[in-house]
Amino acid sequence: MKNEMTVEFSSRSENESFARVTIAAFISQLDPTMDELTEIKTVVSEAVTNAIIHGYNNEEHHKIWMKCTIDDSGEIELIIKDDGIGIANIEEARQPLYTSKPELERSGMGFTIIENFMDSVEVTSSPGSGTTLHMVKQLAKTKTVYN
Amino acid sequence: MKNEMTVEFSSRSENESFARVTIAAFISQLDPTMDELTEIKTVVSEAVTNAIIHGYNNEEHHKIWMKCTIDDSGEIELIIKDDGIGIANIEEARQPLYTSKPELERSGMGFTIIENFMDSVEVTSSPGSGTTLHMVKQLAKTKTVYN
């Protein structure tokens, strides 16, 4: 049986923390380990920060969407989407250490971290039509679902 | 400056807890007192439970929406909405102790609790077109917004 939620929030930096707790609260129904929880929260941080800083150039009046679907098997499907400037060269953007904003002391490791913590990461993006990350992660063991 | 979020989730009982944490995480940006936080979470519990049990007769495949807007003055605007069966007589439904499901040992105090913890509560509902609660609460003092 699937459970689903979608949250839409303003592109404000304080909402990074909000998004982290929201995903943690939803995922906690699958009783993940604290480490798994930290991994998913880190992924959300990186993706949401990218949407705010890169997608929307720190303009606070835009919207970010996060959708999550979970099922009893412990599979987590996570989609994070912005309507921002988009990415011209996705392959380049996904390279470790690549950043288009070296002046901000960005590490260029966001995508690498995301790929490391998720089982699959699909990026859909083009200039002017925003960026969507479609990610899947299977929790280590099948755990009891607590209601 | 306003900050806004909308979350949509399945009408499953385990999402009552999810909705509570989601609102808590968002509201925490205003650094309320523990009492204020507990009050808002209780309101969310009552409204979401009503949507699930009454609005959707415990059918799990429907959607519930929760929208929250906060600003630096500490004003919280909260909207909780379902597309369920609706309420024929709103005035009666809001009476303390009134419940249409006495067989479930409902207390009939949900609306009363909601009204008690919020500064204003507006109910829009009619049979067949769902129920919307529009609520406002001003936190006790103007507080700094911490990011």
Added chain:
Amino acid sequence: IGEIQRFIRDDGSVKVSRSLKEIGNKIRKKKDELTKQMGRSPTIHEIADALEITPEEVVHAQEAAKSPHSIHETIFE
């Protein structure tokens, strides 16, 4: 001051940022303790049970413990 703090706490007027940070610190300690004990990362329900709090509180407080929240805390803690 201990008395006053306890009183403030009891009447629930303590700020969320402060209360969550305290719980957050307990979560961090308990997580390390259980990790050693079990030889793996504890689940969120295992932490909640060990601290006798709800998983909801674990989720919310864990986040709050991350960063200092206010000048108030810097001064008074």
